[in-house]
Amino acid sequence: MGADKDSLTILGKLRRARAEAGRSQKEVAALIGVSERTVHSWESAHTAPDLEQLCRWARVLDLCAVLSPVEPAKAGGQAT
Numbered sequence: 001m002g003a004d005k006d007s008l009t010i011l012g013k014l015r016r017a018r019a020e021a022g023r024s025q026k027e028v029a030a031l032i033g034v035s036e037r038t039v040h041s042w043e044s045a046h047t048a049p050d051l052e053q054l055c056r057w058a059r060v061l062d063l064c065a066v067l068s069p070v071e072p073a074k075a076g077g078q079a080t
Contacts, residue, residue: 010054011042011043011045011048013063014043014054014057014058014061014063015043017061017063018043018061021061023060023061025039025040025043026039028057028060028061031056031060032053032056032057032060033056034053042057
């Protein structure tokens with residue numbers, strides 16, 4: 001099986017990081033300044049955070065790198 005499609009999205013990475021950090025949606029919501037329902041809605045992909053909220057979420061989890069949705073491609077040995 002391939003990688004979980006959700007794990008490739010920014011929101012998927014943030015949800016996974018929240019769970020791995022042992023933080024609840026309620027706890028993260030309080031730190032971001034939104035309701036628990038809002039975090040649940042984001043993690044369910046019903047709504048999406050704005051850029052400021054997304055950055056706060058990443059900072060709360062100390063994951064600024066998660067904001068980069070694409071990893072750099074490896075050089076394929078082609079001459080330039």
